[in-house]
Amino acid sequence: MLVLGVESSCDETAAAVVRDGETILSNVISSQVEIHRPYGGVVPELASRHHIRNITVVISQALEQANVELADLSGLAVTRGPGLVGALLVGIQTAKALALVSGLPLVGINHLEGHLNAPGLAAEALLPPERHVALLVSGGHTALILVEGFGNYRLLGASRDDAAGEAFDKVAKLLGLGYPGGPAIERLAQSGDPEAIRFPRALAQRDELDFSFSGLKTAVANHVRRHGSPTGQEVNHLCASFQQAVCDVLVRKACRAVKLRRVRALVAGGGVLANGAVRGALEQAAAEQGFSVHVPPVALCTDNAAMIAAAGARRLARGERDGLDMNAEPRLRLS
Ligand code: KG4
Ligand code: ZN
Numbered sequence: 001m002l003v004l005g006v007e008s009s010c011d012e013t014a015a016a017v018v019r020d021g022e023t024i025l026s027n028v029i030s031s032q033v034e035i036h037r038p039y040g041g042v043v044p045e046l047a048s049r050h051h052i053r054n055i056t057v058v059i060s061q062a063l064e065q066a067n068v069e070l071a072d073l074s075g076l077a078v079t080r081g082p083g084l085v086g087a088l089l090v091g092i093q094t095a096k097a098l099a100l101v102s103g104l105p106l107v108g109i110n111h112l113e114g115h116l117n118a119p120g121l122a123a124e125a126l127l128p129p130e131r132h133v134a135l136l137v138s139g140g141h142t143a144l145i146l147v148e149g150f151g152n153y154r155l156l157g158a159s160r161d162d163a164a165g166e167a168f169d170k171v172a173k174l175l176g177l178g179y180p181g182g183p184a185i186e187r188l189a190q191s192g193d194p195e196a197i198r199f200p201r202a203l204a205q206r207d208e209l210d211f212s213f214s215g216l217k218t219a220v221a222n223h224v225r226r227h228g229s230p231t232g233q234e235v236n237h238l239c240a241s242f243q244q245a246v247c248d249v250l251v252r253k254a255c256r257a258v259k260l261r262r263v264r265a266l267v268a269g270g271g272v273l274a275n276g277a278v279r280g281a282l283e284q285a286a287a288e289q290g291f292s293v294h295v296p297p298v299a300l301c302t303d304n305a306a307m308i309a310a311a312g313a314r315r316l317a318r319g320e321r322d323g324l325d326m327n328a329e330p331r332l333r334l335s
Contacts, residue, residue: 001019001020001021001074001075001313001316001317002017002018002019002025002066002068002072002073002074003017003018003021003073003074003075003076003077003309003310003312003313003316004016004017004059004062004063004070004073004075004076004077004098004309005017005018005077005078005109005114005305005306005307005308005309005310005312006055006059006076006077006078006079006091006094006095006305006308007078007079007091007111007114007303007304007305007307007308008051008055008079008083008087008088008090008091008094009079009081009082009083009084009087009088009091009111009303010042010047010083010084010087010139010140010303011031011032011033011035011036011042011047011050011087012029012030012031012032012302012303012304013029013030013032013050013051013054013055013058013091014027014028014029014030014058014303014304014305014308015028015055015058015059015061015062015063015305016028016062016304016305016306016308016309017062017063017065017066017068017073017309018121018306018309018310018313020313021117021120021309021310021313021314021317022120022121022310023121024121024306025065025066025067025068026061026062026063026064026065026066027062027299027304027305027306028058028061028062028065028305029058029303029304029305030054030057030058032046032047032050033179033180035047035050036179037178037179039179040169040173040178040179041169041173041179042084042139044084044085044086044087045086047084047086047087048084048086048087048089048090051087051090051091052090055090055091055094056094059094059098062305070098070101070102070104071102073102073104074104074105074316075104075105075106075107075312075313075316076095076098076099076102076104076105076106076107076312077095077106077107077108077109077308077309077311077312077313077315077316078091078092078094078095078106078107078108078109078308078312079091079092079108079109079110079111079114079308080092080108080109080110080322080326080327080328080329080332081108081110081111081328081329081330081331081332082110082111082112082140082141082329082330082331082332082333083111083140083328083330084330085328085330088328088329088330089328092108092326092327092328096324096326099324100324105316105321106321106322106324106326107312107315107316107320107321107322108322108326109308109311109312109315110311110332110334111303111308111332112136112141112143112145112334113151113153113311113334114307114308114310114311115134115136115138115269115270115301115307116134116136116145116147116153116267116269116311117307117310117311117314118269118296118300118301118304118306118307118310119267119269119294119295119296119300120310121296121300121306121307121310122296122297122300123297126294126295126296127294128265128266128267128292128294129263129264129265130147130148130149130150131147131148131149131263131265132147132263132264132265132266132267132294133145133146133147133156133254133257133258133261133263133265133266133267134147134266134267134268134269135250135253135254135257135266135267135268135269135282136268136269136270137163137164137165137250137268137269137270137271137272137273137278138163138164138165138270138271138272138303139163139165139166139169139180139271140163140165140166141158141159141163141270142158142159142163142164142165142211142213142250143155143156143157143158143159143334144156144157144158144209144253144254144257145334145335146257146261146263147267150314151314151315151318153334153335154335155333155334155335156209156257156260156261157208157209157210157211157253157257158210158211159210159211159212159213160203160210160211160212161212161213161214162212162213162214162217163213164211164213164246164250164272165180165182165270165271165272166213167213167214167216167217167246168180168181168182168185168246168272169181169182170217171185171217171220171242172184172185174217174220174221174224175224175229175230175235175238175239176229180271182271182272182274182275183274185239185242185243186239186243186275186276186277188235188236188239188240189236189239189240189242189243189277190236190240191233191236191240192233192235192236192237192238192239192240192241193236193237193240193241194240194241194243194244195241195244196237196238196240196241197223197237197238197241197242198241199216199219199220199223199241199242199244199245200215200216200219200245201245201248201249201252202215202216202249203249204249204252206256207256207260208253209253209256209257209260211249211250211253213246213249216242216245216246220238220242223238224238243275243277244277246272246278247275247277247278247281248281250272250278250281250282251278251281251282251285254266254268254282254285255285255289258289258291259289263291264290264291264292265291265292265293265294266282266286266291266292266293266294267294267295268282268293268294268295269295269296269300269301270301270302271301271302271303273295273296273298273301274298274301274302279295282295283295
């Protein structure tokens with residue numbers, strides 16, 4: 001089964017061809033990061049405009065690199081939410097046009113379900129057992145989800161304010177490190193002391209699975225106000241201490257969810273899982289506490305269309321279809 005996936009929920013225009021829901025034949029991503037960098041965050045209208053400019057080229061490249069034509073495909077999958085409405089509409093409308101001209105079945109996919117399916121695309125066997133907990137951490141989401149099988153999800157906890165990636169981006173902006181913040185903070189943190197500054201770990205009560213990162217961001221802002229803009233090694237210490245605070249909270253809550261729900265595996269994904277410290281801390285905690293951790297390679301943690309095609313293959317195989325009246329669902333929920 002060959003599925004073309006299309007993803008345009010935020011600032012990556014992406015298309016991919018995946019065989020049998022697990023083998024990537026092509027995975028093309030056109031990042032808009034340079035477009036949004038001067039603004040310190042994604043500007044929704046600019047995102048839509050760049051998607052509409054690039055999407056046909058990206059799809060053509062995905063088909064060409066996979067060495068297939070539309071007629072060779074078994075179906076089409078497109079992100080229908082959550083995300084920026086104008087950005088989503090571009091991908092959805094393009095996928096609908098392809099469905100109309102080709103007659104191929106079309107299915108709309110929840111972007112978060114895409115992230116949940118990314119481990120199955122890794123070259124090494126990363127497939128988790130059916131029942132597991134998932135930790136999704138990106139610029140728009142921080143959530144712990146109990147997965148009881150494909151399509152069967154229960155939200156265990158989520159951020160009450162900023163997503164973790166958003167906190168990375170806002171702290172980086174505060175420190176003048178540019179956008180996106182995660183990679184810049186991670187780079188500087190490598191030369192800093194994670195114990196240099198004690199930042200708060202919010203909602204630390206034992207069974208609390210919700211997150212809160214806005215207090216952490218404010219704590220960093222207060223530190224800068226009190227001590228002045230950091231320079232040299234101080235910046236590295238601040239980045240390392242901030243990253244450690246995020247890392248501690250993510251790992252502690254993920255471990256708690258695994259224990260409370262009595263599962264033996266954790267899937268983790270989303271842009272923040274590109275962070276080596278977060279990946280390492282999760283892997284260490286999993287080894288210590290006796291559960292397996294399934295984190296896709298960095299390129300499959302951040303937004304891509306292969307994960308949408310993988311989830312699409314599973315839904316199409318179950319006979320699920322969406323009509324040409326499919327609409328964008330900016331606040332689509334998983335459960
Ligand atoms: O999943 P993603 O690519 O897009 C969304 O759906 O949001 O995640 C983007 C987020 C951004 O907030 C970015 O700062 C963060 O992931 N990120 C990182 C790293 N790379 C990207 N955060 C921490 N460390 C990184 N290395
Ligand atoms: Zn994402």
